[in-house]
Amino acid sequence: MKADLSLLRRRDALRYFSLPVVSAVSGVGSLSATAAQAQVQALAKMPRIVSVSGATTEIVYALGAEKQLVGTDTTSLYPAAALQTPKVGYMRQLSAEGLLSLKPDAVIGTTEAGPHVVMDQIRNAGVKVELVEADHSWAEVQRKVAAVGRATARVAQAAALQAKLDAQWAEVLATVARRGGRKPRAIFVLSHSGSPQVAGEKTAAHAMLNYAGLDNALISTGSANFAGYRAMTPEAVVTAAPDVIVTTTQGVEAVGGVEKFWQRPGLELTPAYKRRALVALDALYLIGFGPRLPQAVAELHQAGMKAIA
Amino acid sequence: MKIVQHGDHRRLPAALVLGAGVLLLALSFVAGSARGAYAISPLQLWNVLLDMLGGSAQPTPEHLVFMNIRLPRLLLGVAAGAALGMSGALMQGLFRNPLADPGLIGVSSGAALAAGMTIVLGSLWFPDMPRTLGSWTLVAAAFAGSLLVTMLVYVLSQQDGVTRVGMMLLAGVAINALAGAGLGYLTFLATDEQLRNIQFWLLGSLGGARWSAVALVCSVVAVAVGAGLALAKPLNAIALGEAQAALLGVPVERIKRFAVLLTALAVGAVTATTGIIGFIGLVAPHCVRLVAGPDHRTVLPGSALLGAALVLAADSVARTMVKPAELPLGVLTAFVGVPFFLLLLRHFRSRL
Numbered sequence: 001m002k003a004d005l006s007l008l009r010r011r012d013a014l015r016y017f018s019l020p021v022v023s024a025v026s027g028v029g030s031l032s033a034t035a036a037q038a039q040v041q042a043l044a045k046m047p048r049i050v051s052v053s054g055a056t057t058e059i060v061y062a063l064g065a066e067k068q069l070v071g072t073d074t075t076s077l078y079p080a081a082a083l084q085t086p087k088v089g090y091m092r093q094l095s096a097e098g099l100l101s102l103k104p105d106a107v108i109g110t111t112e113a114g115p116h117v118v119m120d121q122i123r124n125a126g127v128k129v130e131l132v133e134a135d136h137s138w139a140e141v142q143r144k145v146a147a148v149g150r151a152t153a154r155v156a157q158a159a160a161l162q163a164k165l166d167a168q169w170a171e172v173l174a175t176v177a178r179r180g181g182r183k184p185r186a187i188f189v190l191s192h193s194g195s196p197q198v199a200g201e202k203t204a205a206h207a208m209l210n211y212a213g214l215d216n217a218l219i220s221t222g223s224a225n226f227a228g229y230r231a232m233t234p235e236a237v238v239t240a241a242p243d244v245i246v247t248t249t250q251g252v253e254a255v256g257g258v259e260k261f262w263q264r265p266g267l268e269l270t271p272a273y274k275r276r277a278l279v280a281l282d283a284l285y286l287i288g289f290g291p292r293l294p295q296a297v298a299e300l301h302q303a304g305m306k307a308i309a
Numbered sequence: 310m311k312i313v314q315h316g317d318h319r320r321l322p323a324a325l326v327l328g329a330g331v332l333l334l335a336l337s338f339v340a341g342s343a344r345g346a347y348a349i350s351p352l353q354l355w356n357v358l359l360d361m362l363g364g365s366a367q368p369t370p371e372h373l374v375f376m377n378i379r380l381p382r383l384l385l386g387v388a389a390g391a392a393l394g395m396s397g398a399l400m401q402g403l404f405r406n407p408l409a410d411p412g413l414i415g416v417s418s419g420a421a422l423a424a425g426m427t428i429v430l431g432s433l434w435f436p437d438m439p440r441t442l443g444s445w446t447l448v449a450a451a452f453a454g455s456l457l458v459t460m461l462v463y464v465l466s467q468q469d470g471v472t473r474v475g476m477m478l479l480a481g482v483a484i485n486a487l488a489g490a491g492l493g494y495l496t497f498l499a500t501d502e503q504l505r506n507i508q509f510w511l512l513g514s515l516g517g518a519r520w521s522a523v524a525l526v527c528s529v530v531a532v533a534v535g536a537g538l539a540l541a542k543p544l545n546a547i548a549l550g551e552a553q554a555a556l557l558g559v560p561v562e563r564i565k566r567f568a569v570l571l572t573a574l575a576v577g578a579v580t581a582t583t584g585i586i587g588f589i590g591l592v593a594p595h596c597v598r599l600v601a602g603p604d605h606r607t608v609l610p611g612s613a614l615l616g617a618a619l620v621l622a623a624d625s626v627a628r629t630m631v632k633p634a635e636l637p638l639g640v641l642t643a644f645v646g647v648p649f650f651l652l653l654l655r656h657f658r659s660r661l
Contacts, residue, residue: 071633089634092502093509095516096378098346098633103370112502116444117517125373190501197501228500 047153050102052091052109055141055290056132056148057082060108062161062291065152071102073109078284096121106151110134110144136207138169140289161291168294176213176301184304185217185271187242189264190229191251192283196264198237200226204287209246212300217242234266244307245272246300248283277307320657326601330614334387337621341383344625346632347374382518386624387617388530389515389583390593392575394616395537397590398597398608399568402544404474410591411576413481414569415458418488420580421511423454425495428506447510448522448581455577458484463569472565474551512637513584515624526578533575534613540568541605548603588642589616592650599657619646 050071051057057076060069066081073091076082088099091109096118099107106128113119113131123129130147134140142162149158188205190197198218199205209216217240219225245267252261258278267273285296343354353371360372368376396411404413412418427450462484466477496504543564546554555561576590597611623641630636 074634086633089631090505092505093514093516093635095346095628095633095635097374097628098635100370100374100378101346101348101633115517117519120444121378121519124377125370231497 047105047151048103049151050088050099050104050107051076052088052094052107052113054078054284054288055110056108056144058290058292059145059148059161060152063148063152063154063157065148065154068152070104071099075284078282094118096125100125100127106130108147108151134289136204136289138293141165141291141293144289145291165291165294172294172298172301173211175298176211179213179301179305182308183213183215184243184308185220185241186214186244186246186304187217187237187240189232189245189247189251191247192254196232197229198232200228200230202227203229204289205246208287208297208300211297212304214244214300214304232264237266238269242270242272244277244279244304245270246279248286249280250283252280272307275307279303320602321600323601323604323607326597326607326611327614330611330618333618334614334621337618337625338383338387341386341621341625342379344629345379346628347371349375381520381523382515382624383621384527385515385518385523385582386621388523388527389579389586390589390617390620391534391613392530392579393586393589393620394593394612394614395534395609396572396576397616398594398605398612399537399540399544399572400590401594402548402605402608403565403568404478405548406478407595409478411572412485412590414477414572415462415481415484415488416455416573416576417580417585418485419458420451420455420577421585422458422488422491424451424510424584425492425507426450428510429495429499429503451581452577455580456573458488459569459573459577472562474565509637510584511639513586513639514635515583515638516635517582522582526582529578530575533571536567537571538609540564541609544605583638585639586620586642587639588646589619592646593619596650596653599653619649
């Protein structure tokens with residue numbers, strides 16, 4: 001009994017003790033009054049990072065902070081070097097002890113990371129957890145860059161990267177806006193596993209189509225608008241009459257190539273089929289909402305325009 | 310294979326079997342304490358233990374990891390294994406059927422269906438629920454689901470105030486199929502991420518072990534296992550047939566109700582916290598019976614001990630094999646349990 005009580009007391013004590021200890025290490029970021037000062041401190045001890053989302057991992061590399069990256073999740077597939085880092089598993093099914101064994105000062109990712117209990121355990125062990133809300137907007141990318149900057153104690157570099165990305169973004173949006181006339185009708189097909197699904201509202205893919213100046217044909221013709229992903233039915237696809245099909249390279253590979261992809265029922269009755277207008281882009285690049293978002297939007301826009309040219 | 314009737318020749322003495330069970334559990338607990346993705350040397354572990362008893366000042370990271378992550382997980386593993394093992398023995402004894410396991414009366418499928426509903430429909434139907442209950446939403450729903458479905462199976466098996474065990478078996482199969490179909494429909498409705506969540510839940514994990522949940526589950530399981538052991542003698546009598554047991558003065562109806570209730574509580578609480586951990590409830594009782602014979606005074610505590618040891622062993626592998634990631638526990642319980650079971654089968658086949 002006595003042991004039980006002291007055990008409970010200890011746990012409360014642990015929580016209080018652990019916080020100052022760790023914030024002394026990872027608090028470097030908040031202290032960066034000047035970049036030079038940060039640099040000096042950074043040389044002494046840069047915070048160790050585990051990134052549990054493909055986009056934040058890309059940003060870590062874009063900031064040149066890869067030496068601080070001690071682990072990534074299985075969705076971190078780009079750049080190729082990220083594949084060589086220790087893998088902490090799938091971002092929704094993380095292991096507290098496994099993650100802590102990498103002795104990180106901070107964990108960064110999106111709010112999709114979990115389970116919640118595990119994230120709490122990691123926090124209670126004194127590790128800073130930065131989770132960025134995913135709402136499929138440019139602000140999401142900005143939040144990710146800022147979060148990675150704070151976590152890696154590279155706030156100045158993050159601001160510089162953000163300025164560069166903002167400029168690219170403005171340019172891409174201007175390009176898309178300049179193009180008048182009819183918007184190409186598009187559908188996004190997700191088919192990583194057996195049954196293909198199509199994207200409705202409130203999905204990263206829907207947001208991409210909009211940014212790239214394409215019309216999500218399922219939503220504009222839809223008798224009932226829908227959010228999220230839905231099973232792709234041949235008749236709905238024919239009704240939507242898309243000019244272009246957007247999908248992921250992984251999806252095309254999964255069915256065994258472009259030829260096989262077009263054989264999916266319904267696709268051959270679409271305007272897109274006549275010109276074989278298929279845009280297949282890497283999943284992380286296309287719907288990851290990382291630092292390559294401006295390029296991805298520009299590429300998707302051009303491909304869409306070509307389909308109705 | 311059939312359960313050998315009580316009074317048949319016994320194999321190993323009960324004391325020896327139970328002693329071995331305790332030893333096996335202790336070994337897997339110590340091994341589980343020392344192994345993990347986070348390297349904690351035996352010396353550090355010793356220091357943590359001293360700290361725990363003495364209460365010294367500054368906690369080390371090893372201390373934090375052990376006390377907040379590994380220890381609650383080990384205890385949850387013990388509770389889960391003990392609950393599944395003993396409930397399996399209760400069910401096999403009650404149904405007098407070697408294929409019975411706790412899942413048969415709908416405990417697991419009820420929890421799974423409720424968990425699936427929470428994951429897929431929860432935010433749709435009750436947008437405020439996650440905010441009021443937090444991460445307890447899923448646990449509470451799964452527990453309620455397991456109790457409700459078990460109750461349904463139990464009610465369906467009533468006839469003229471008597472629980473028909475054969476009816477219960479068939480009703481259990483039918484309701485399980487229904488719950489499976491419901492879950493199938495939910496996976497159809499689910500988004501990609503919800504589907505992932507359901508899948509992981511169905512494979513089970515001890516990763517959600519936090520002290521609050523562990524304390525709750527451990528107390529429920531401790532009470533259930535303690536009460537379950539008292540059913541040993543009546544179950545021995547029921548092994549002779551319900552009519553004979555009644556003639557011997559065993560309150561058969563009450564025993565049946567009690568066994569179902571204990572299983573629903575213990576396995577319901579465990580499954581709600583960990584997701585579905587398969588195989589332990591089926592195999593642990595058989596292993597004990599193979600070595601010790603069919604006396605429930607040995608089989609019930611033995612199954613609890615062996616179940617706990619098997620879950621701990623499986624979880625040790627789950628935690629360390631692909632570190633720093635983690636394998637689903639449900640996969641490992643089969644990988645660890647099946648070879649163990651087959652080995653015993655081969656060794657004792659002459660006595661089947």
